[in-house]
Amino acid sequence: MGKKKYVAYVGSYTHGASKGIKVYDVNVEKGLLTERNEVEVSNSSHTAVSKNGKYLYSIEDEGVAVFERDKDGDLTRMNSVDIDGMRGCYLATDVDGKYLYVAGYHDGKVTVVHTHRDGSLGSLMDGVFHKGLGSVAERNFRPHVNCVRPTPDNKYLCAVDNGIDQVKIYRINKRTHKLELVDILRCPRETAPRIIRFSDDGKYAYLLCELSNEIRVYTYDGSGKHPEFELIQTISTLQKAEDQDAVHNAASGLTLANDGKHLFCTTAGENTVSMFEIDPDSGFLTKKFTLPISGDYPKDIVIFPDDRHLAVTNHASNTITVFSIDYEKNIIVMNGKPLKVDMPNSIHIWAVPEEE
Helix, strand or coil, X not given: CCCCCEEEEEEECCCCCCCEEEXXXXXXCXXXXXXXXXXXXXXXXXXXXXXXXXXXXXXXXXXXXXXXXCCCCCEEEXXXXXXXXXXXXXXXXXXXXXXXXXXXXXXXXXXXXXXCCCCCEEEEEEEEECCCCCCCCCCCCCCCEEXXXXXXXXXXXXXXXXXXXXXXXXXXXXXXXXXXXXXXXXXXXXXXXXXXXXXXXXXEEEEEECCCCEEXXXXXXXXXXXXXXXXXXXXECCCCCCXXXXXXXXXXXXEECCCCCEEEEEEECCCEXXXXXXXXXXXXXXXXXXXXXXXXXXXXXXXXCCCCEEEEEECCCCEEEEEEEECCXXXXXXXXXXXXXXXXXXXXXXECCCCC
């Protein structure tokens, strides 16, 4: 039996030379990304993969598009649908593979798209516009849905609203295919929650806050009639938590290592990556390092399948930087020269589909 083959997909804005999605071969052992080809998608700011790994979904100007992935990870466009709103910024598939969820930063909308068994996109099932006011700050005074993610038990959908400092919790009514608001996780004013991720066992939620440059840790329990989130920790993403220049920083990317024991995040402004160790019993985070990423304005971060390397997309410097991770010394070491990519926004590494 051969080793699994992995492919990286980098979604980018297409105002410059980029066409949309760059496809890279991944050398897991050496921590290398080698560009293979590029697929045209207008402003592919984020991508997601189907549960079976056969289909790749992408944001595009016209709504969302779906591509079939072959045994090498190459992409063939299948179809696309209009989401009846402004361009989205984040995608997530549900645990059952029935829906594709779209976050709308520009119009504060959560959209639900039906996904067919053959991977193609169907009709819009629901669309909910968030309402409310944030602070008077110039950039977050109205709803901006920045991330959507189902809870691991697939009972609820978390819609992270960067503009009004809330995470709205929806129940997915499988009969009507509609979203029903059941709770709101309210964060302090001007924290600007950006991304939520859950621990592998589903017991803890980690919420990255862009303006307050912190991770808020919650316990999660979905066993009752209503979802229960309880805040247990708040920890800074910054090198110097009391930095007077912190107003210019913005926590940006968040990802879990595949072993479930480490959490990584990037912070733009100071242009760093931080690694946190996760206590499996309490969910608490302990910061192990905050180090430079040798690029400008990191937008996203991905951990290689063996957890020994990480890659960061640097939006303003038009680069991807790759590092080796030393867990004993708590350092990262740059792995080769930066890769050139125009306005990279997101990066994911997925195994290619297995042949049936």
